[in-house]
Amino acid sequence: xxxxxxxxxxxxxxxxxxxxxxxxxxxxxxxxxxxxxxxxxxxxxxxxxxxxxxxxxxxxxxxxxxxxxxxxxxxxxxxxxxxxxxxxxxxxxxxxxxxxxxxxxxxxxxxxxxxxxxxxxxxxxxxxxxxxxxxxxxxxxxxxxxxxxxxxxxxxxxxxxxxxxxxxxxxxxxxxxxxxxxxxxxxxxxxxxxxxxxxxxxxxxxxxxxxxxxxxxxxxxxxxxxxxxxxxxxxxxxx
Numbered sequence: 001x002x003x004x005x006x007x008x009x010x011x012x013x014x015x016x017x018x019x020x021x022x023x024x025x026x027x028x029x030x031x032x033x034x035x036x037x038x039x040x041x042x043x044x045x046x047x048x049x050x051x052x053x054x055x056x057x058x059x060x061x062x063x064x065x066x067x068x069x070x071x072x073x074x075x076x077x078x079x080x081x082x083x084x085x086x087x088x089x090x091x092x093x094x095x096x097x098x099x100x101x102x103x104x105x106x107x108x109x110x111x112x113x114x115x116x117x118x119x120x121x122x123x124x125x126x127x128x129x130x131x132x133x134x135x136x137x138x139x140x141x142x143x144x145x146x147x148x149x150x151x152x153x154x155x156x157x158x159x160x161x162x163x164x165x166x167x168x169x170x171x172x173x174x175x176x177x178x179x180x181x182x183x184x185x186x187x188x189x190x191x192x193x194x195x196x197x198x199x200x201x202x203x204x205x206x207x208x209x210x211x212x213x214x215x216x217x218x219x220x221x222x223x224x225x226x227x228x229x230x231x232x233x234x235x236x237x238x239x
Contacts, residue, residue: 002053014045014112017124018105024131029179030098040081040102041109044074048113071110078106101127147176148199151224156182156191158219164195167213174200 018041019034026033051070081102104127111120154160161180168175177198182191214223215231223231 002049007049010045010049010112010115011042013117013120014041014109017041017108017112017120020124021101021105021108021127021131024128025098025101028177030095032098032102037102037105040078041105041112044078044106044109045113046109047071047074048110052114074106074110075103078103097131101131146201148201148226150197150199150226151222152195152197152214152220153192153222154195154217154219155221156193160217160219161193161195163217164197164214164220167210167217168197168199170213171205171210172202173205173210176200 015038018037018039021041022032022034022037025037047070051068104123108120108123108127111117111123152160152164165175167173175197179196181194211223211225211230214220215233220231221233222229
């Protein structure tokens with residue numbers, strides 16, 4: 001039987017390791033953040049502890065139960081939870097990384113519950129490197145034209161964000177990250193919408209053609225591409 005001290009250590013360790021991954025997701029404004037990852041990791045740990053120690057002597061002929069059964073249900077159940085974080089807009093799919101981080105937190109919780117502390121720690125470090133380290137490497141690639149940062153400002157409610165998404169899809173441009181904010185610009189409570197994109201460009205593309213197409217979109221009145229203002233026009237799209 002597991003002692004109360006060992007039980008506490010496993011649950012607290014699962015909270016810490018799951019919290020590290022969840023905190024990174026929280027900082028990047030992902031749909032599942034700190035609390036979700038902690039709950040998944042701790043819950044998985046508890047289920048594994050229960051499956052190993054909770055049915056001692058209850059199996060056939062006084063033996064132990066089968067611990068893998070509950071663990072298998074955790075893996076499949078977390079799959080459904082992760083599916084709720086995945087969204088698709090045209091050819092762009094977002095939330096896959098968050099879904100994977102939830103799934104790996106379930107695995108970390110199961111490992112801790114089974115007493116494999118070192119494996120859980122190494123897995124957490126690998127996950128953090130995948131989430132943080134690789135993202136930093138990708139951002140450095142912006143200098144080489146593989147990735148670009150685009151800021152687009154336009155009239156809120158004009159629907160230009162949908163047109164921008166369709167335009168990027170047309171030119172095979174992948175949206176890797178998007179941040180949106182609204183702000184009031186005058187005494188009539190008119191609002192502008194600022195959208196910051198991190199996009200991945202195809203190997204071959206016509207930047208001038210992309211500029212021309214963006215300039216035609218109703219509601220857009222300012223575009224800044226990799227720090228350079230390429231479009232600025234007076235806003236005549238308000239009703």
